[in-house]
Amino acid sequence: MTTTLPSADALTLYGETFASRVLLGTSRYPSLQSLSDSIDAARPGMVTIALRRQLANGAATNGFFDLMKRHGVPLLPNTAGCYSVDEAVTTAxxxxxxxxxxxxxxxxxxxxxxxxxxxxxxxEAASRLVRDGFKVLPYCTEDLVMGRRLLDAGCEALMPWGAPIGTGKGVINPYGLRVLRERLPDVPLIVDAGLGVPSHAAQVMEWGFDGVLLNTAVSQATHPDAMARAFALGVEAGRAAYLAGPMAERDAAVASTPVVGMPFWNQDGGK
Structure with missing residues (x-):
């Protein structure tokens, strides 16, 4: 009998579904064409936009907004660069x-x-924005208590980091991140920040995380579009492995070949 994986496995946030579990940032690309090619390669569920950065870079006149409209990918504005509650709320x-x-x-x-x-x-900012009708995806650490407080404030999903923004180190606290996943089994968790290569993304997806957000790992690659595609494949592979149910890890070797029919002098290691 053949077992098949679920065909409808869409990322769901605040009751809305997205075609991909990859979220892609839009900053620090070599050019707008490079960004456009990366969006085509990754086919992300959402693209993030730092309002303050884009306005400072003249996005209204350099074709950035027109590019976003052409791709038609759902937009996720962010409050990057905000250091106070009022600043973040105003930017939102x-x-x-x-x-x-x-x-x-x-x-x-x-x-x-x-x-x-x-x-x-x-x-505090999350609580205010939820009251104002926003669908808030809060950037946080792997701290379980912080995550619970954000959920209490009305957030329906969390975006814990793997490592500090832009470092490319991968997951620096696997234990903490996995505890967060285990203790909040029904909460959408998207790993945001610190991932550097597709294997990092595949790893967190194998642990049961719901998606990843990427920016620097793609935009600062030698070939951003190729890296964007590689990450998309890593996320897909990790999710498929999670749904397939990985084997339990063991401390000792277990032979995959049966000893039935093997000469007796080989069954005990040749002793």
């Missing part, structure tokens, strides 16, 4: 007016060096 409202969407990736940064999120500020 500006993004809603400009992009005509209630989706927001919330970032309230608490440390310049690690770009670690501000725990207290993120929770």
């Amino acid at each position: 409202h500006m993004a809603r007016e400009i992009f005509e969407t209630d989706w927001i990736k919330l970032e309230v940064i608490g440390d310049d060096y690690t770009l670690q999120p501000d725990l207290v500020g993120s929770i």
Whole structure:
């Protein structure tokens, strides 16, 4: 009898489904054409846009917004670069007016060096934005208590980091990230920040995470579009492996070849 995996395995956030479990950032690409090619290669479920960065770079006149419209991928504005609650909330409202969407990736940064999120500020900002009708995807660490507080504030999904933004280190605290997944089994969790190569993405997907958000790992690759496609394949492979049910890890070797019919002098290792 053949067992098949579920055919409808779409990422669902706030009751909406997305065709891909890859979310792709739009900053630091060598050119708009490189960004466009990367979107085509990754076929992401959403693309993130840092409102402050794009306005500062003249996105209204350099063709960036026209490019986003041509691709037709759902937009996820973010509050990157915000260091206070009021700043993040104001930026979110500006993004809603400009992009005509209630989706927001919330970032309230608490440390310049690690770009670690501000725990207290993120929770307060999330609470205010949820009350204002936003669908908030909060950037956070693997801290379980912080995650629970964000859920209490009304968030329906979390975006924990794998490592500090832009480092490419992969998951620096596997235990903490896996505990977060195990303790919040019904909450959509998207690993955001710190992934560097497709194997990092495949790994977290094998652990049961619901998606990954990528930016620097793609935009700073030698060939961004090729890396975008590689990440998409890594995410697909990791998700398929999770659904397939990986074997249990063992400490000792277990022969895959049966000893029935083997000469007796080989069955005990030749002793």
